[in-house]
Amino acid sequence: MRVLFATPEIAPWVKSGGLGDVSRALPAALLAAGADPRVLIPYYPALRRAFPNAVPLASLHGFGGDYAAARLCEAVLPEGLKLWCIDCPPYYDRAGNAYQDDTGRDFADNAVRFGLLSRVAALLASAQSPMPWRPQVLHGNDWPCGLAPAFAHYDGGRHAAMLMAVHNLAFQGNFDLELLAPLGLPQEARAAEGVEYFGQLSFLKAGLQFARHIVTVSPRYAQELLSEEFGYGLAGLLRWRSADLTGILNGIDTALWNPQTDPLIAAPYGAENLEHKAANTRALRADLGLLPEPKVPLLGMVGRLTEQKGVDLVASLAEDIVQLPAQLVVLGEGDQGIEAALRELATRYAGRIAVQVGFDETLAHRIEAGADIFLMPSRFEPCGLNQMYSMHYGTPPVVRAVGGLADTVVDWNQATRAAGSATGFTFAAADASDLLPALRRAVALWQDRPAWQELMRNGMRRDFGWAPVARRYLELYARLAVN
Ligand code: ADP
Ligand code: GLC
Numbered sequence: 001m002r003v004l005f006a007t008p009e010i011a012p013w014v015k016s017g018g019l020g021d022v023s024r025a026l027p028a029a030l031l032a033a034g035a036d037p038r039v040l041i042p043y044y045p046a047l048r049r050a051f052p053n054a055v056p057l058a059s060l061h062g063f064g065g066d067y068a069a070a071r072l073c074e075a076v077l078p079e080g081l082k083l084w085c086i087d088c089p090p091y092y093d094r095a096g097n098a099y100q101d102d103t104g105r106d107f108a109d110n111a112v113r114f115g116l117l118s119r120v121a122a123l124l125a126s127a128q129s130p131m132p133w134r135p136q137v138l139h140g141n142d143w144p145c146g147l148a149p150a151f152a153h154y155d156g157g158r159h160a161a162m163l164m165a166v167h168n169l170a171f172q173g174n175f176d177l178e179l180l181a182p183l184g185l186p187q188e189a190r191a192a193e194g195v196e197y198f199g200q201l202s203f204l205k206a207g208l209q210f211a212r213h214i215v216t217v218s219p220r221y222a223q224e225l226l227s228e229e230f231g232y233g234l235a236g237l238l239r240w241r242s243a244d245l246t247g248i249l250n251g252i253d254t255a256l257w258n259p260q261t262d263p264l265i266a267a268p269y270g271a272e273n274l275e276h277k278a279a280n281t282r283a284l285r286a287d288l289g290l291l292p293e294p295k296v297p298l299l300g301m302v303g304r305l306t307e308q309k310g311v312d313l314v315a316s317l318a319e320d321i322v323q324l325p326a327q328l329v330v331l332g333e334g335d336q337g338i339e340a341a342l343r344e345l346a347t348r349y350a351g352r353i354a355v356q357v358g359f360d361e362t363l364a365h366r367i368e369a370g371a372d373i374f375l376m377p378s379r380f381e382p383c384g385l386n387q388m389y390s391m392h393y394g395t396p397p398v399v400r401a402v403g404g405l406a407d408t409v410v411d412w413n414q415a416t417r418a419a420g421s422a423t424g425f426t427f428a429a430a431d432a433s434d435l436l437p438a439l440r441r442a443v444a445l446w447q448d449r450p451a452w453q454e455l456m457r458n459g460m461r462r463d464f465g466w467a468p469v470a471r472r473y474l475e476l477y478a479r480l481a482v483n
Contacts, residue, residue, distance in 0.1 A: 001477050003030060004135035004160065006040040006121040008098045008114065008144040010083070012361065013046040016097050017304055018250070018385045019141060019167045022217075025253040029470035031081050035477075038133070040121055042092040042113070043073065043085035051075035054085055058130035063123055063151075065184025067116050072124075072131070086120050098144075104336075111175040114203065115183040118147035125152065125160035135160040136481040139473075142166065143173030146207030147183065150195050153210045154186050161480035164211035166204075168382055169225060169232040170308060173203030198233070208237050213480050214245045215473075217383035218404035222247025230380050230403075246476060249407055250383040251466035252392065257368070259393045264365040269394075271460045274453055277369065277394060284370030287363075288354035290327050297446045298327045299439075300371025300395065302364045302386055305334030305342070305357075310377035310400065312338060313432045318345045320436055322352050324443050329354045329371065331363050368393040373442050379430045381405045391423050391459030396452075398438050401426040408464075412445060412455055423459040 005027045009020035027037040041047070043054070054073035061069070070088035077083065086092070091113045096102050099110060107113060118140070123129055125138040125148070138160045140148045149162035177190055179201055189195045195206040208214060216222050222245055224230040225238050238245065255261075259277075260270040266283035269276035278294070285292055299321065303309045311330065314321075315338075321328050330342055330353075339357045346355040356363055368374070374390035374397040383404030387397040391409070399405040409424040416422035427438040446452050 001030075001035040001137070001474055001481065002133065002135045003035060003037045003137045003139055003477060004040055004121060004124055005037050005139045005141070006117060006145045006148065007141045008042070008117065010039065010041055013050055014044050014098050016099065018383065021253065021385055022167070022250055023141065025251065025466050026470065026473070028077075028079055028081050029251070029466035030473065031079065033467065033470045033474060035474060038082045038084050038135070040084045040086070040117070040124065042098070042117060043087040044092050044098065045095070047075070047083070047085055048093070051083070051085070054087075057084070060086070060120055060123065060130070062128070063119050063184055065115065065119065066182035067112060067119065067184070070116060070120070072120070084124075086117060088116060091116060110173070111179050112182065114144035114173065115147060115179075118145050118203070119151055119184060121145055121148040122151035122155065122159070125162070126155060127158050136483060137161045137163055137477045139163045139165060140207065142168065143171055143204040143207070146173060146203035146205070147185070147195070148207070149210035149212075150185065150189065150206040154189060158482070161213070161482045162211045163477075163480060164207035164214045166208075166214060166216040166225070166382070169204070169230070169234060170380075172197075172205065172232070174200040175203075177201045205234065205237065208234060208241060212244070213476070214238075214241060215476065216245070216247050218249045218407045219247035220407045221382045221403040224380070224403060248469060248472050248476070249404060250385065251469040252385055252388045252464045254392065254465050257365075257389050257392060259369055262365055262369065264362045265369040266366065271394070271457050274394060274456060280366065280370040281372065284329065284366050285327075287366070288329055288356070289351065290329070290354050291351045293327065296325050296327055297372040297443055298329065298370065299373050299375055300367040301328070301330045301332070301375045302367050303332050303376070305332040305338040307335070308379055308381070310379050310430055311342070313377045313430065313435050314375055315341050315345060316432045317436055317439070318349060318353060321439070322349050324440070326439075326443055327352050329356075329367055331356045331360060331367055333358055368395055371395050372446055373398060376400070376405060377427075377430070377435050378402060378405060384408070387424070388464045391462055392464060394456035394460050396442065396455050396459055397424040398435070398442050399424060399426055400430055400435075401428060412441070417451075417454070420458060422455055423462065424455070
């Protein structure tokens with residue numbers, strides 16, 4: 001199965017969130033399962049530094065629009081996975097992350113930057129490709145790849161089956177409709193049956209409209225998407241396409257995220273020697289200036305600081321958390337108002353609440369290992385990886401029962417305890433008054449050491465690996481593939 005996996009991020013080099021992790025792990029798992037994947041990605045500075053000797057393959061032109069000159073080059077990862085990098089210095093060779101400059105502002109030319117990614121993906125998937133290797137399926141991820149199915153549609157002719165993968169409906173890539181021509185789309189696309197969406201040109205809407213199939217990252221989110229609450233204005237379109245919509249739960253990379261071998265944590269541990277986890281808690285407290293109070297549980301949170309993640313619910317409970325008593329550590333970056341509110345709490349509750357603003361892979365691992373309880377009170381969560389990392393690290397999560405969180409975390413109660421299936425705590429409404437009782441339940445159970453160890457071990461035993469997920473994708477590709 002030849003699959004072109006187009007993505008704006010790939011961990012560890014360019015990562016803003018879970019899409020980076022998925023883009024590193026899923027193609028590798030497809031390769032390990034015997035498929036023939038290639039990853040298509042902009043040649044960002046971090047990739048240029050990691051793979052300075054990428055081999056030029058072809059120049060990229062002849063597709064209309066107003067794009068800067070670009071070429072395709074190939075880098076090969078240690079396991080043999082091929083990265084096809086789009087080398088276009090005026091678009092991609094700049095400081096910042098994939099989407100934003102160093103001050104957190106979106107690049108003004110994101111439409112053409114990701115228009116080019118979509119355009120090249122569609123070209124490589126077509127009979128006009130300059131490359132002899134042709135994919136049977138184009139697996140495009142999130143809005144930056146959303147125009148690829150639209151290009152294929154308006155180009156006509158034979159092309160690979162277009163699969164649109166939705167990791168987050170809230171990011172849509174909506175731009176001025178005047179960009180149609182510079183992007184190389186025909187004027188007829190300026191329509192509700194085209195790429196128009198509430199008076200704008202929408203990359204994500206284009207992908208949902210024209211893809212042969214849509215996949216999202218958990219079965220629950222695949223259902224939720226169809227409702228106005230979670231559909232972000234696209235529920236109607238998604239309902240129309242619901243026969244072509246599948247939810248496949250992500251996996252986690254258990255080579256990178258393994259408490260027994262993780263080089264980033266203070267002390268390795270596993271289900272057989274849970275007592276060694278405490279050394280990670282001690283180290284984390286010392287690193288962050290938290291009081292050494294072993295009888296008080298440490299709550300941890302890692303993630304983008306946006307409305308989605310519900311960190312404001314946690315912030316509003318700061319006083320209750322300290323009174324429980326519990327300590328709290330939050331690592332994240334994003335919304336400046338949320339960052340400022342968290343910093344203020346860290347000052348007010350010095351020694352009990354620690355906040356690190358920024359992107360810090362090492363600290364993310366140390367929180368997964370060192371926290372006693374992990375928090376994910378998300379308003380919506382297409383899949384979520386952190387709750388799976390935390391279960392794998394014996395750090396039971398408290399989560400809102402939405403999306404992938406509902407699909408992966410089993411609430412602790414009498415029945416699930418008896419069945420040995422409980423892995424954490426869930427609550428229903430995105431509301432502090434629902435979150436607090438769940439936190440209280442978690443902290444109370446933490447005091448009951450044998451019961452808590454049962455819960456930890458249940459989570460650590462769960463298999464969240466990518467191999468079965470890759471098989472599900474291969475089945476889906478086989479149904480769609482164009483030979
Ligand atoms: P999302 O993709 O919505 O951000 P996920 O839970 O799927 O949420 O994935 C988030 C990924 O990004 C995880 O690997 C998490 O550890 C990482 N991450 C998020 N914020 C930070 C941060 N500030 N520092 C380090 N890692 C982070
Ligand atoms: C998105 C979602 C997250 C998901 C990740 C990877 O960013 O917000 O829930 O885990 O993509 O699919």
